Amino acid sequence: MKLAIIGECMIELSNSEGDLYQLNYGGDTLNTAIYLSRCGGEVEYVTALSDDVFSNKMLENWQSEGVGVRHVKKLANSVPGLYMIENEANGERHFHYWRSNSPAKLLLEQYPEIFEELQEYDALFLSGITLSIYSELSRAKLFDFLKIYREKGGKVIFDNNYRPKSWLSFNEASKTFNQIMNLTDIALLSMEDEISLHGEHSIEYCIERWLKAGASEVVVKNGPNGISTANSQGKFEFDVPNVVKPIDTTAAGDSFNGAFLANKAKGEDLERCIRAGQFCAAQVIVHKGAIVPREVTLIKE
Secondary structure (H helix, E strand, O other), X not given: OOEEEEXXXXXXXXXXXXXXXXXXXXXXXXXXHHHHHHOOOOOEEEOEEOOOHHHHHHHHHHHHOOOEOOOOEEOOOOOOOXXXXXXXXXXXXXXXXXXXXXXXXXXXHHOOOHHHHHOOOOEEEEEHHHHHHOOHHHXXXXXXXXXXXXXXXXXXXXXXXXXXXXOOOHHHHXXXXXXXXXXXXXXXXXXXXXXXXXXXXXXXXXXXXXXXXXXXXXXXXXXXXXXXXXXXOEEEEEOOOOOOOOOOOOOHHHHHHHHHHHHHHOOOOHHHHHHHHHHHHHHHOOOOOOOOOOOOOOOOO
């Protein structure tokens, strides 16, 4: 499976000691791309950066991680977005964003040729956060493209990552998520985000809603309560084999996605993909920041 990931990478500031913050680079889709590569997969990252020193460092970092950058565009005289992570004692996190002038927001408007470039991939991955940065016009163009892309055999993989502060209104977010639901083949969902968007409901109802919309595979992540899935072969439940005490849950879902997709691209079965994702996420959440040191083992022997 030839895969491209569409999204935004930002400068990341994460609390290290006292009032000191550590500078890094991250974003949900970029995190997924890096963990996918570290878990043995191949991926191209699709975004727009600036021509500043931070953007150049990002590109160097991605290439050193084995992430493809052929489709990264550069918008002169702009600056990347920035976000700050605050962690509670239990590892839960809060985000603060400065991204109004992020060049990634203008990717589809400034570089329409990107749609032609994306045609060469078997699958495209994007998230709710990806959709939140685009204008309504850009989203309309993207959805028109995805409809044709799927008709030609391409697969759309969607993570419902929902950050209320990234949207102009709840109604805008709800409308957009309903639109992408009808364009999704593989749904990698957080039950917490599903409830935030649709109110309290069961995992069973969640799965049925996505299947009815046209998804061929649905994976619902529910923290320490395990994972529920459904595909053409049936419905399956996976417990969490090793519950760990988190230090920072920032990239829990992203790292799961990366390992899951790396194994899926290799043709592994659903259980292998799920277990690989769980193991990777368990290693990530016991470290600070979105991207853990490279020496951390992410693949279970």
